[in-house]
Amino acid sequence: MKTKSLIIASTFLCLSLNVTAQKTVSSNTIKILKIGGNSDGWDYLTIHPKNNLLYVSHGTRVNILNTTTGENVGEIEETTGVHGIAFPPNSTNGFITCGKLNSVKVFDTKTNKVTSEIPVGQNPDAIFYDFFSKKLIVCNGKTNTISVIDPENNTVVNTIDVGGKPETAVSNGKGKIFVNIEDKNEIVVIDAKNFTVTNHWNLDKEEEPSGLVIDTKTNRLFSTCNKMLVILDSETGKLVKKMPIGEGCDGAVFDDKTNTIYTSNGEGNISVIQEKNANQFVALKNIVTKKGARTIALDNSTHNLYLPTADFDDKEKDSRGRPKIKEGTFQVLAIKTTK
Template sequence: MKVNKKLCSVALASTAIVLFLILTLSTASATTAQSTSSTAKYAYITNSGSTTVTVIDITTNKVTAKVLVGKYPYGVAVNPAGTKVYVSKEASSVVSVIDTATNKVTATVKVGKKPWGVAINPEGTRVYVANEGSKTVSVINTETNKVTATVKVGNYPCGVAVNPAGTKVYVTNTLDNTVSVIDTATNKVTATVKVGNLPTGVAVNPAGTKVYVTNEYDVSVIDATKNKVIATVTVGKYPWGVAVNPAGTKVYVTNYGDGTISVINTATDTVKATVKVGSYPLGVAFSPDGTKAYVAKETSGAVSVINTATNKVIAIVGVGKEPVAFGKFIATT
């Protein structure tokens, strides 16, 4: 069974699973500022147990700031320009907007109940938020910081991803074992794809042709043209986070249950390497050049940095309490 204390924050029941939500709160660290001379230079790690977002300089792998955002930050997404960070807060049903020039929260946007996954379109004009408690996706206009549409999807939506063209949004419905496909021109669900048991994470390749979904025991590979599963890849124990490298040649999957990363070769849809990273890995994201991958580890309060050429851990960075970093927490440009 897939065991997690917080992800998708619901007791998920099946013949083999019961998830218990345990939320904790500690005193948050003070906010500090940083230079934004290189907008894709930083990783933003949500610390669900300490009400902060830790900022890591990915050039030096040093912490440069901690941003106070409030209770239980989980989902996170950085806009393509690296100027804003959007953080979902499950307890308050809001998304906090961080200005990366000052590392301060400049706006909070009310969304649906229990927001989790967050994703941004390539233009940086729309933010999509999966609200697990209301079976919806909120669409935020980034210029006004207002919700302009609410899209009904499946039961307990968790992960969300936008394709590179900005024309489709993919949402994992954890308790329906499906992925909803939203047309961004109409904000309507145009397809529902049956995947594996209890899907959570979702990512789209750079070509927009394949979608990767983490299930309780494996990864479903969806043909984005046909909206059909074309492959199922067995990975480690209880996969959660998923990310595709910038070249589209590798997919990294965090295996929460056994402390590893599965590296999938996208040409063959097979696992080519397994990397030990430590206890309870959750979010994963690549550096813009694809040479490094960053993995948030919930119980260790740290992020592991992987050299993607060798699939070896080259650094461990201490962050806050119970880091999750569920989403694209590094800018792409």
């Protein structure tokens, strides 16, 4: 796919979720999957690699959407403070981090029923499956630790002190795990053979790293900081390049088929960056989304992007002084990229 000719498909069907299409000022058409309910916060969303379902964190539950039809096919409840969802391969289980419960809940993907609960550190946030170690990696925001879970027996087999607040993590699939440390403005490197910290790499004075993705072909790490994408060599930690992105970014994805980085910016857009080679990167035209759409998921099979958000009342403030979320407006933006 040549992302210079990014087009957002306008052929979406009217679905049972009351889907509507919205024209943006950049001529992008966005399909809106309306979930509704009490908009009490959201974070990550994840696509199951096999069953074509989108799992969306939402306050105290996970909403499950069919990405083909848009149908809301189920919910997983009692996941208070939900952040992330992960799926080990060749398993019928899914794993959900529950930040306010200090645990990871295990559920059966066939029934959507919670089957067990794994105690971890305080405020577990991001979670992903590392194919090298065959373990689940959990970022515990308030205890400055990483919990390593064996999905075969649902137990914590290691706890790693990373010296700061771990926001999210990725693996190179060859024995290294990289962790964004939000309050130290650095990336910590973990040896996935023995689960020890081997390096602390600075982010060239850029602050509050959130989203983190990797290109394992070129050995490039992409860390989203405050209005800046920092690109590092994942072998040496050396700074390769810095590129401006939008404000309020809390997530990023890398499409390894098109060599494109997308950063979801809460101000209401997606920064699009094309990786030409290991040392050459080009900023393409932003995709206009909606305010609050700060996390993102990529469907690798279709190249579709998904971002959760809601509608806001700018005249009213919530308890934190932010624009109040309008009740019943929680939604997911679906963006299709084509040649």
